[in-house]
Amino acid sequence: MTLINIKNLSFGYSEEKVLDNIDLQVEQGDFLAIIGPNGGGKSTLLKLILGIQKPRSGTIDFIDNSIPIGYVPQNININIDFPVTAIEVVLMGHSGTKRPIFGYSTSETMCAMQALREVGMEGYAKYRIGSLSGGQRQRVMIARALCSHPSVVILDEPTSSIDANGQKQIYDLLKELNKTMTIIVVSHDISIIMEYANKVAYINKTLSFHDMKQTKTKFSLHPQDHFCEVELLQLLGKNS
Amino acid sequence: MIEVLSFEFMQHAIIAGILVSLASGIIGSLVVVNRMVFLAGGIAHTAYGGIGLALFLGIPIFAGASIFAVGAALLMAFLTLKHRHRIDTFIGLIWAVGMAIGVILIDLTPGYNVDLLSYLFGSILAVSLDDLYYMSGLLFVVIIIVTIWYREILSVSYDSEFASLMGINVPLFYTLILVISALTIVIAIKVVGLILVIAMLTIPVYIAEKLSKNLLWMMFLSGFIASVFTVLGLFMSYVFDLTSGATIILVSAVSLILFLIFEKFQNRQKLI
Numbered sequence: 340m341t342l343i344n345i346k347n348l349s350f351g352y353s354e355e356k357v358l359d360n361i362d363l364q365v366e367q368g369d370f371l372a373i374i375g376p377n378g379g380g381k382s383t384l385l386k387l388i389l390g391i392q393k394p395r396s397g398t399i400d401f402i403d404n405s406i407p408i409g410y411v412p413q414n415i416n417i418n419i420d421f422p423v424t425a426i427e428v429v430l431m432g433h434s435g436t437k438r439p440i441f442g443y444s445t446s447e448t449m450c451a452m453q454a455l456r457e458v459g460m461e462g463y464a465k466y467r468i469g470s471l472s473g474g475q476r477q478r479v480m481i482a483r484a485l486c487s488h489p490s491v492v493i494l495d496e497p498t499s500s501i502d503a504n505g506q507k508q509i510y511d512l513l514k515e516l517n518k519t520m521t522i523i524v525v526s527h528d529i530s531i532i533m534e535y536a537n538k539v540a541y542i543n544k545t546l547s548f549h550d551m552k553q554t555k556t557k558f559s560l561h562p563q564d565h566f567c568e569v570e571l572l573q574l575l576g577k578n579s
Numbered sequence: 580m581i582e583v584l585s586f587e588f589m590q591h592a593i594i595a596g597i598l599v600s601l602a603s604g605i606i607g608s609l610v611v612v613n614r615m616v617f618l619a620g621g622i623a624h625t626a627y628g629g630i631g632l633a634l635f636l637g638i639p640i641f642a643g644a645s646i647f648a649v650g651a652a653l654l655m656a657f658l659t660l661k662h663r664h665r666i667d668t669f670i671g672l673i674w675a676v677g678m679a680i681g682v683i684l685i686d687l688t689p690g691y692n693v694d695l696l697s698y699l700f701g702s703i704l705a706v707s708l709d710d711l712y713y714m715s716g717l718l719f720v721v722i723i724i725v726t727i728w729y730r731e732i733l734s735v736s737y738d739s740e741f742a743s744l745m746g747i748n749v750p751l752f753y754t755l756i757l758v759i760s761a762l763t764i765v766i767a768i769k770v771v772g773l774i775l776v777i778a779m780l781t782i783p784v785y786i787a788e789k790l791s792k793n794l795l796w797m798m799f800l801s802g803f804i805a806s807v808f809t810v811l812g813l814f815m816s817y818v819f820d821l822t823s824g825a826t827i828i829l830v831s832a833v834s835l836i837l838f839l840i841f842e843k844f845q846n847r848q849k850l851i
Contacts, residue, residue, distance in 0.1 A: 389744060410744055421612055421737050422788055422797045431734045434745055441726060467792050483741075 340367040341402065342491060342521055343388065348397035350380075350387060357383050361397070361546045365491070370517045372536035373525045379543040381525045382413070385495055388523075406491065409484030413495035413525075415476050419469045425479045426464040429454055432486025454482035458512055474505025478512065491521045498528055510535055583817055588704050592823070595706040596809035598714040599763075599770045600783075602721055604802025606763040607780035608787070608794060609725075609756050612736050616781060618655050618757065621670040623764045623776040625651035625677025630698055631684030641713050644765045651677060652761035656754040701772035701824030703813065714766045721759050725798070732756065733794055770809065771824035782831040783808060786838050808834060 343365040350358045358380045365371055373381050386392040388399060389410055409432075429451040430443050438444065443451075455461045458478040463471060471479065477497055484492055494513070498506040506528070513522055514535055526532070532539050532551070539549040583589050610619045626648040633643025651673055658669045685695075697705070725732065734742040735752045743749045767776045783805035784797070791797035812827030819826075 391740075391744070410741070412738070412741060418612075418737055420788070422791045422794050423733065423737055424793050427733065427793055428737070430730070431737065431741065431745065436746075438730070442729065465792070 341365070342367050342369075342406065343402075344398075344400045345388075346398050346400070348384075348387065348394050348399065350383060350392065350395050356395075356544065358387075358542070359544050361542075363540055363546060363548065365521060365523065367490075367521055368517070369538055370513070370522045370536045371524070371538045371540060372532045373523065373540045373542060374527070374532065375542040381542050382495060384542060385493055385523075385525060388493065407487045407489045409481075409487055409489030409492040409520075411477075411480045411484045411492065411494040411497060413499065415473065415480050416500060421468065423468050424464065425460060425466050425468055425471065426451055426455065428468055428479055429482045429486060432483035434487060451482070451486060454485040455479070457485060457516075458482045459508075472505065473501040474508055477501055477505070477509055481509075481512065481516075485516075489520060491523060492516060494522070494524045496525055496527065498526070588706075589817075591706040591708070591711060592703045592813055593810060594711055595703060595714055596770055596813055596827075597806045598711070598718050599767050599779075600805035600809045601802040602714075602718045602763045603767055603779050604783060604787070604800070604805050605721055605725055605798045606760050607784040607805070608798045608801050609732065609736065610760055610780055611784045611788065612794065612797075613753075613756060615757065615760070616777060617667065617670055618659070619760055619764060619780055620777045621655060621674040622648050622651045622757075622761045623768065623773045624674045626761075626765055626768060627681035627698065627773055628677035628679075628684070629681070629765075631681030631688075635684040635688045639709075641710070641765060641769075644768065645762055647677065648761035648765050649758055652757040653754065656750070656757045660750050660753065697772075698768065699772045699774050700822055701768065701770050701775065701827075703770045703823045703827075706769060710769060714769075717762055717766055721763060724755070724759055728752065728755070729795065736794070771827055775824050775828045778828045778831060779805065782828075782835050786835060789838075789842065805831075 341364050343363075345361055345363040348358060348361040348363075349356055361384065373384065375381050383392065387394055389408065426448075430447060432454070433443070433447050433450070438447075452461060452464065455464055458481050460475060460478050460482060463475060463479075468476060468479065481492070481494070481497075484494075497513075498509055501509065513524065516522060517535075524536075537551050539551060541547045541549070584593075610616055626644045629644035629647025630640055631643075632638075632647060633640045636643070654673060655666075655670060659666050662669070694702075731742070731747050731752050732755075734745065734747055735749050736756075739749050739753075742752075764773075764776050764780075767779055771779050783801045786804055787797045787800035791800055808831040809827050812830040813823055815821070815830060816823040816826035
């Protein structure tokens with residue numbers, strides 16, 4: 340089932356196009372990795388999917404216009420000194436359409452605690468956000484995205500400011516979430532592509548698309564094989 | 580020492596000091612976490628134009644200053660939302676033009692020799708009963724606004740991009756924060772003067788931020804700390820016969836230094 344259908348999408352902030360004639364289908368249950376060089380248009384594509392930017396030409400169709408999308412932004416170190424607890428950050432993920440006059444409803448708080456539990460951070464609910472490690476903070480941000488019960492979760496560079504151990508935990512968490520929801524992740528990280536993603540979109544103004552099953556067999560990856568990340572990135576960058 | 584409390588002007592001064600401190604605690608917290616300190620300074624100085632306008636037209640000072648300050652807040656909110664990268668230039672401009680208008684209007688006011696210093700450094704000992712009503716009313720409005728829209732204000736202040744994605748009207752709440760800040764700045768001018776307002780909005784907040792887990796607690800704590808500083812400063816200014824606004828600020832500053840030394844000492848102990 341196609342959740343998001345992008346057709347002939349073009350966009351530019353000025354005269355010059357950042358994205359040119361992009362076609363992309365996101366199926367239910369996908370773990371789609373979006374890779375490509377800096378300035379290649381990855382984040383712009385996310386903004387278009389989220390509706391922060393409007394396409395110059397082409398269309399982005401959702402299976403259902405009210406499809407809930409969870410978003411985890413790139414910079415988790417934004418306002419790190421801000422006096423706010425983890426649970427309060429998660430509560431920001433509620434749309435607030437059925438809010439009480441003051442504060443948060445019990446069901447909203449329960450839902451936020453459940454989201455923290457899903458990411459394994461329930462013990463840190465009352466911690467100030469700045470006192471958590473990068474990986475813990477990222478998991479709180481993922482919990483915030485889970486609050487809207489999304490069918491699709493979009494993450495922008497979720498591991499860019501996290502140590503190796505924390506990165507592994509984030510990926511395992513995403514794999515777990517992928518059992519019930521579709522994941523779209525922008526990443527520089529080659530390991531996420533090889534181990535977790537079932538589809539890869541390489542974006543550098545234009546898009547080249549890869550089904551990882553085929554790409555893996557093309558590469559005939561065995562643990563003992565020599566494997567060069569640069570070669571793989573070059574291969575993925577080629578228009579197939 | 581105690582007999583001074585029997586004077587009506589001193590009772591008014593203490594009540595005004597506490598009302599303004601509580602409002603500054605709430606607003607100062609919002610100003611600091613939203614990094615609007617320079618904007619708040621701009622609004623405070625622009626309000627002088629409103630003081631001039633009030634004297635010229637013969638209307639109450641609070642009314643004139645509030646109109647001007649809210650006007651400045653709306654203009655700054657608009658400019659910040661449209662031209663974020665040039666905002667410092669605009670603030671400097673609005674700041675100077677507001678003060679200049681004030682000076683000219685007072686020049687043009689016939690037969691009125693105004694005491695400029697009382698607006699620059701406050702006149703807490705000259706608070707009337709009407710002033711107290713106005714201050715209480717404003718504190719009440721600020722508390723109501725912040726209580727009802729706490730979650731939106733928190734969301735916009737912490738991560739405005741995400742708040743916008745969640746359907747919160749970010750420009751509206753940003754403007755609302757600036758407008759209630761402008762109104763609070765006007766009553767704070769009465770207590771510490773327009774030059775010192777910034778210190779009143781930031782010093783207690785800085786201490787409270789270190790001790791608070793969340794914004795709500797930071798607002799309460801800032802209000803409490805500011806009240807202590809204001810009452811203490813007021814008494815010291817009486818005992819040593821000093822300008823009250825400046826004394827309040829210096830009491831705050833010295834307390835901040837002591838707090839920082841104490842904090843450093845505690846951190847070192849933790850390391851050992």
